[in-house]
Amino acid sequence: MAAPTERSGSLVESKTGFDPRIIAFHGVVILLLGVLASGLAYQQLFKGAIHHEEERQQNERRVIVPGPRGNIFDRNGRLLVGNRPRFAVVLYLDELRGEFREEFIRVRNNYRRTSEGDMPTNAQLERIAHTSVVKRYMDQVNEFLGRSGTVDASGLQRHLERQLLLPYTLVDDLKPEEFARLIEHLPVNSPLQVYTSNTRFYPYAGAAAHTLGYVGVNEGADDEEFPGEGLTTLKMKGSIGRDGLEKQFDSTLQGEAGYTILRVDPSGYKVNPPIEHRLPVQGGSITTSLDIDLQQAAEEAIGEQTGAAVALDVHTGEVLLMASLPGYDLNTFSPKLSKAAAADIEERKAWTNSAINGVYAPGSTFKLVVSMAALINGAVHPNDTPADCEGYMMVRNRRFGCDNGLGHHGLLTLPEAISESCDIYFWTVGLKTGVDAIAAEARRFHLDKPTGIELPGETHRMLIPDPDWKQAKRSESWTPGDTANMSIGQGYIGETPLTMACFAASLARGETWTMPTLIHQANRPGQHTEPIGLSDSQRAAILKGMEGCTTEGTAKYLTTIEDLRVPGVRIAGKTGTAQIIRPQGKVDEAWFICFAPLENPEIAIAVAVDGPPGENFGGGREAAPIASAILKKYFAKKHAQVAAN
Amino acid sequence: MLGLAIAVWLVAPIALKTLARASFFEMTAPVVAASSYVNDLQKFWALRLHSKDELIEAGRDMARINSKYSLSVQQNGELQAEVERLQSLLKMPAIEGYRYEHARVAQRDFSAWWQRMVIRKGADYAIPVGAPVVYSGGVVGRVAEVHAYTSIVQLTTDPGLRIAAVVDGDTRPISYQGGDNQVFGAPKGLIEFVPLDVYASGSVPKRLATSGLGGVYPPGLTIGRIVHVESSADGLFKTGEVELDPRLSELTEVTVLVKEDSL
Numbered sequence: 011m012a013a014p015t016e017r018s019g020s021l022v023e024s025k026t027g028f029d030p031r032i033i034a035f036h037g038v039v040i041l042l043l044g045v046l047a048s049g050l051a052y053q054q055l056f057k058g059a060i061h062h063e064e065e066r067q068q069n070e071r072r073v074i075v076p077g078p079r080g081n082i083f084d085r086n087g088r089l090l091v092g093n094r095p096r097f098a099v100v101l102y103l104d105e106l107r108g109e110f111r112e113e114f115i116r117v118r119n120n121y122r123r124t125s126e127g128d129m130p131t132n133a134q135l136e137r138i139a140h141t142s143v144v145k146r147y148m149d150q151v152n153e154f155l156g157r158s159g160t161v162d163a164s165g166l167q168r169h170l171e172r173q174l175l176l177p178y179t180l181v182d183d184l185k186p187e188e189f190a191r192l193i194e195h196l197p198v199n200s201p202l203q204v205y206t207s208n209t210r211f212y213p214y215a216g217a218a219a220h221t222l223g224y225v226g227v228n229e230g231a232d233d234e235e236f237p238g239e240g241l242t243t244l245k246m247k248g249s250i251g252r253d254g255l256e257k258q259f260d261s262t263l264q265g266e267a268g269y270t271i272l273r274v275d276p277s278g279y280k281v282n283p284p285i286e287h288r289l290p291v292q293g294g295s296i297t298t299s300l301d302i303d304l305q306q307a308a309e310e311a312i313g314e315q316t317g318a319a320v321a322l323d324v325h326t327g328e329v330l331l332m333a334s335l336p337g338y339d340l341n342t343f344s345p346k347l348s349k350a351a352a353a354d355i356e357e358r359k360a361w362t363n364s365a366i367n368g369v370y371a372p373g374s375t376f377k378l379v380v381s382m383a384a385l386i387n388g389a390v391h392p393n394d395t396p397a398d399c400e401g402y403m404m405v406r407n408r409r410f411g412c413d414n415g416l417g418h419h420g421l422l423t424l425p426e427a428i429s430e431s432c433d434i435y436f437w438t439v440g441l442k443t444g445v446d447a448i449a450a451e452a453r454r455f456h457l458d459k460p461t462g463i464e465l466p467g468e469t470h471r472m473l474i475p476d477p478d479w480k481q482a483k484r485s486e487s488w489t490p491g492d493t494a495n496m497s498i499g500q501g502y503i504g505e506t507p508l509t510m511a512c513f514a515a516s517l518a519r520g521e522t523w524t525m526p527t528l529i530h531q532a533n534r535p536g537q538h539t540e541p542i543g544l545s546d547s548q549r550a551a552i553l554k555g556m557e558g559c560t561t562e563g564t565a566k567y568l569t570t571i572e573d574l575r576v577p578g579v580r581i582a583g584k585t586g587t588a589q590i591i592r593p594q595g596k597v598d599e600a601w602f603i604c605f606a607p608l609e610n611p612e613i614a615i616a617v618a619v620d621g622p623p624g625e626n627f628g629g630g631r632e633a634a635p636i637a638s639a640i641l642k643k644y645f646a647k648k649h650a651q652v653a654a655n
Numbered sequence: 656m657l658g659l660a661i662a663v664w665l666v667a668p669i670a671l672k673t674l675a676r677a678s679f680f681e682m683t684a685p686v687v688a689a690s691s692y693v694n695d696l697q698k699f700w701a702l703r704l705h706s707k708d709e710l711i712e713a714g715r716d717m718a719r720i721n722s723k724y725s726l727s728v729q730q731n732g733e734l735q736a737e738v739e740r741l742q743s744l745l746k747m748p749a750i751e752g753y754r755y756e757h758a759r760v761a762q763r764d765f766s767a768w769w770q771r772m773v774i775r776k777g778a779d780y781a782i783p784v785g786a787p788v789v790y791s792g793g794v795v796g797r798v799a800e801v802h803a804y805t806s807i808v809q810l811t812t813d814p815g816l817r818i819a820a821v822v823d824g825d826t827r828p829i830s831y832q833g834g835d836n837q838v839f840g841a842p843k844g845l846i847e848f849v850p851l852d853v854y855a856s857g858s859v860p861k862r863l864a865t866s867g868l869g870g871v872y873p874p875g876l877t878i879g880r881i882v883h884v885e886s887s888a889d890g891l892f893k894t895g896e897v898e899l900d901p902r903l904s905e906l907t908e909v910t911v912l913v914k915e916d917s918l
Contacts, residue, residue: 078890095848095891187868189848190819190828194869198815198832206848208891265890292890 063240070285071175071272072238076248077265077290078208082222082255084302085328085530091222091256093292094211096345097184097204099192100177101147103170105201107279113139137167144178147202151180154195155188174279175272176244177205210249212340218305220363221298221332221465221528223254224343236269237286254363255528257466259296266291299328299530304643308333311639315632317600317619318364320511320526321640324518324611325536327526329463331640332508334368336360366461366468369504370599370618373586373629374431374564376452376499378517378552378603380440381424383451385548389443392551395421397438408491410437428555429563431585433498440497441490448496449476454522454540455513457505463526472509475502499586511616514603517542518582518611520549556582557608565602565634574638579645580608583637585629595623602633606641613644677802684805687773691761752915753873756780760907761805770813770836771799774909777806785871787912792900793877794818794865795909808909811878811899812842819869820846820878822853823862831863831878831897842899844879849893855881863897873912 053061082091117139121129130138141163148161159181169178184192184204192204210225228250248267251257268290308319312335321330336358342351355361362368384390397403399419402411412419412433419432427435440448452458458474473479475496477488495501505513512524516539523539544552557580560568564585568574583604590599598621605614617636621627664672741747758774776782778801788795788808796816799809809816813833820831827850834843846863855861860880867874877900884895 080890093891186828190866190868191870193817193819193828193830194871196817198817204830206891289887 067240067242068276069273070238070241071274072236072241072243073175073270073272074236074243074245075268075270075290076228076246077267078292079210079225079249079256079265080263080293080295082263083295083297084300084305085297085330086301087297088302089213090218090298090300090302091340092211092213093208094344096182096207096209097189098179098182098207099151099184100179100203100205101144102201102203103144103178104175104274104279106143107277109143110136110139113143117142137163140170141166144180148180150202151192154191155181155184157181173244175274176246177203179205209345210340211344214302214306215341216337216339217302217309218300218332219254219337219340220334220365221254221300221329222340223256223258224252224340224347225249225256226252227346236267238269238271241271253467254465255296255298258464262294262296265293297530298528299323299330300332300528301330301647303647304640305331305333307331307639307643308636309335309337311636312619315619316359316364317617317633317636318368318507319615319617319636319640320365320507321613321615321644322511322515322524322526324515324605324614326531326534327512327515327524327537328530328534329526329528330613330644332363332365332528334362334364363465363467364618365507366463366465367506368618369469369471369473369506370590370601371501371503371588372499372505372510373588373599373601374433374436374499375510375584375586375601375603375616375629376503376505377428377431377436377497377586378556378584379452379455379457379513380436380443380448380497381428381552381555382542382544382548383448384439384443385424385551386451386543387443387447389447390424390439392424392547395423396442397422397432397435399432399434401434403434403437403494406490410434410494424551425555425558428552428584429558431559431564436497437494441493443497445476445488445493445496448493449474452503455516456523457509457513461508461512461526463508464528468508469506471504472506473502473504500588507616507618510601510603510618511614514605514616515611515614517552518605518614520544524614553582553608556584556604559583559585560604560634564628564630567630568634568638574635576606576638576641576645579606579641581606581641582608582611583634585634587628592620592623597621597623598625598627600627600629600632602629602637604634604637604641606645613641615640680800680802684773684802687762688775688804691759691775695759753912754915756782756911756913758782758806758909758911760909763904763906765810765812765836765904770810770833771796772808772810772906772909774806774808774911775804776911777802777804779804781913782806782911783913786914787872787876788909789876789912790902790906790909792902793879794872795903795906797871798911806911810903811844812836812903818872818878819866820863821866821874822849822855822881823864825850825853826866828866828868834896841901842903844897844899846881846884846895846897847892849884849895851886851890851893853884853893855884855895857882860898 078093081089081093084090114135118135121135141161144166145161148159151157152159166178169176189204196202196204212222226249228248229245248265251260251263256263268288269286270284271286272284304321308321308331312319312333316336318334320332322328323330338355338360342348385392390396398421399412401418402409404410410433419430419434422430422432422435452474458472460468460470460472462468475492480486480488480492480502492501496503508526512526515524516522519537520542521537521539522542524537542549559565560581560583562569565583568576568581568583581604583602586601588599588601590597600619600621601617603614603616605611615637617633619627619632619636621632756776758776760772761775762773764771764773782798782801784798784801786798788797794811796808796810796813798806800807811818811833814835816833818831819828821828829849830847832845832847834845836842853861860882863878863881865872865874865876865878879897879899881895882898884893886893
């Protein structure tokens with residue numbers, strides 16, 4: 011064998027010394043490495059925080075759970091609005107990843123073995139596997155509970171795609187025995203668990219429905235309040251006050267939401283115990299001034315009629331009851347108002363809280379304002395007999411008939427005129443007093459303004475008209491007929507049952523303004539506003555007339571009918587009947603305002619009831635019995651309390 | 656080698672693991688049972704050493720207790736007859752019947768991981784999984800596993816056990832669950848979903864009993880005494896603590912309630 015030559019034996023090219031090309035190549039490599047190192051350093055040192063945040067946003071999810079709302083109590087601590095637990099059996103889908111995968115493989119293999127046609131896509135196989143696994147759990151629940159629930163495949167898929175970390179409800183609103191069965195049969199660490207949520211609960215159903223209000227669905231708490239800014243957030247629906255006290259005090263009642271921050275894998279499945287967790291906290295409670303016994307008594311007395319009643323504590327202005335009928339059962343709103351129930355409320359025209367939104371001419375109850383205006387302005391003295399009632403009166407060729415009593419009252423003093431509600435007397439006195447003085451007196455009692463009660467939507471349409479108003483709004487001059495109408499509480503004048511209750515409470519204290527409130531304070535100080543400014547004899551004349559009204563006048567039924575009598579209590583009252591135009595025709599609005607006991611007033615009431623179209627309706631016959639029911643309940647409770655003490 | 660064994664165990668099929676576990680338990684069961692028999696024998700001979708006087712005194716006490724129990728049995732018989740009469744009068748469904756299977760405790764295992772005991776009766780006495788286990792003081796637990804001659808009972812102290820319970824004098828079901836029990840600590844449990852108007856404290860405890868609504872335990876069996884309740888943060892319910900009978904850790908005899916229809 012020939013020995014290889016020196017050249018042929020060296021297969022590797024060798025080079026000695028410095029080759030400029032190699033040096034240049036090394037330089038390029040070093041430069042490129044430097045660029046890479048710089049890039050790495052830039053990414054690590056300068057953009058590290060951004061990457062960390064991006065990683066966190068990809069890997070973490072935030073779940074926000076609303077807190078239960080606070081309770082609403084009546085003045086005696088009885089629960090008016092609370093929360094009812096709702097038990098549901100739920101499946102934590104994020105714990106089923108392994109089962110989904112195994113089922114996917116099983117389903118795919120089945121198709122491969124048996125299917126001769128097209129194979130479903132992977133996405134379709136996944137959906138089949140998901141539904142199949144969840145159906146197995148559903149069957150388990152059905153077996154425990156003896157139910158026949160099914161799985162909504164499309165709903166399940168939506169839940170998996172959008173709300174994987176939230177529990178998937180299989181059966182909602184479990185009965186207590188179903189809850190008990192599941193507690194004993196479900197293993198503690200099963201992905202199938204009993205889940206509790208809450209919904210509003212109204213122990214007194216429809217009592218004070220308009221005042222208490224209702225809640226609607228809230229899409230979720232404001233996520234800016236929680237840690238984990240920028241994370242994908244799943245919110246469970248809460249509730250928000252939509253009307254009444256629920257709306258007015260929503261910020262107090264609203265619970266404090268809780269949150270959980272979870273780490274998830276790229277498919278969105280939970281991988282570890284929560285990183286952060288805070289339980290939701292119940293919202294604050296409020297104690298209303300309402301007395302549920304009085305409220306129920308009023309609503310029962312109004313019955314099937316359309317009307318409203320308000321009762322106030324004379325000294326503090328606390329609203330003891332606020333009834334408006336027709337109403338609705340608040341439990342139909344919980345957890346959600348059905349369309350049928352909403353349509354029923356609409357059809358019965360039951361949405362409106364007539365106590366604060368129903369504006370009616372106050373009728374003869376306004377004669378008390380006219381009386382005070384006349385007394386203060388010297389237009390009449392208590393024992394004067396300025397008019398001889400013959401049943402009608404002519405004002406500028408217009409015939410005004412006296413609708414009250416027998417139609418011929420003769421000569422009356424002020425107390426007698428109030429008691430008998432003689433229109434002729436008050437037309438005469440009203441014309442003598444003048445519209446400006448009457449309007450000024452009414453405004454002194456704040457009858458031209460909303461009361462400012464803590465309820466949303468109190469009307470601003472209450473009205474004390476005068477010549478300027480008529481000119482501005484109707485471009486017409488004020489006539490003596492307008493003054494005559496106003497003197498008996500008719501015409502343009504408009505009041506709500508609440509403003510009239512405040513008027514009655516003010517009159518009872520001998521003052522001009524009562525600020526009503528729906529919040530109860532145990533030792534709330536009495537209200538003291540501007541005194542009316544009547545002399546003792548003037549005040550006594552008005553009170554005598556009001557008492558006479560309930561003993562022998564237009565509300566004498568409170569004395570003559572045994573069932574309506576309030577034993578041992580002297581009542582100062584005034585009836586009223588106003589004619590108003592409704593869509594269904596002309597109706598009588600029956601009014602009654604009162605306070606009691608006369609010698610030391612405690613409670614003031616205003617009642618307004620709509621009569622059926624075309625029928626004669628009167629304050630003494632229709633409204634006063636409602637006030638009687640309220641007073642009987644009030645004093646019965648008071649006497650029981652005294653006896654107990 | 657150990658690492659290899661662990662790796663093999665980890666990748667082994669579930670069926671194989673289950674079989675291995677069951678076989679292991681069946682193989683060791685005679686040892687547990689034998690140990691229990693030896694223990695009984697040891698106690699027997701220890702008792703043989705007592706004097707005749709002591710035996711006479713014990714016999715007299717036993718006779719008194721027996722006469723008391725005889726009276727109770729008579730009263731129970733009368734009450735049972737009355738219950739049946741009322742049931743037939745009101746056309747109410749009869750209370751489910753149970754067969755009482757008394758069993759000797761062979762082993763107790765009160766670790767921090769689980770709280771269970773082994774009893775000396777199993778499939779040979781047709782003990783079913785899930786059957787309630789009771790003693791004179793109330794609920795002991797429920798049968799978790801049944802083997803040929805032994806069964807494992809999951810105790811009420813085990814955090815993995817839940818019972819639908821009721822507070823004495825109330826009908827609303829609440830959830831009882833075993834607590835975080837330490838090895839030598841007093842046995843305790845937890846209650847959840849307690850209505851807000853339920854009150855109890857250490858000085859005024861309330862009896863917690865089975866509700867009978869869950870379908871596993873008959874109603875009215877004592878679980879323990881509620882010694883503490885507090886409102887949960889969400890204000891919907893209260894949670895609380897239940898003190899269990901310390902005798903649970905010393906039981907030598909228990910009774911398995913086997914539903915008549917499961918025979």
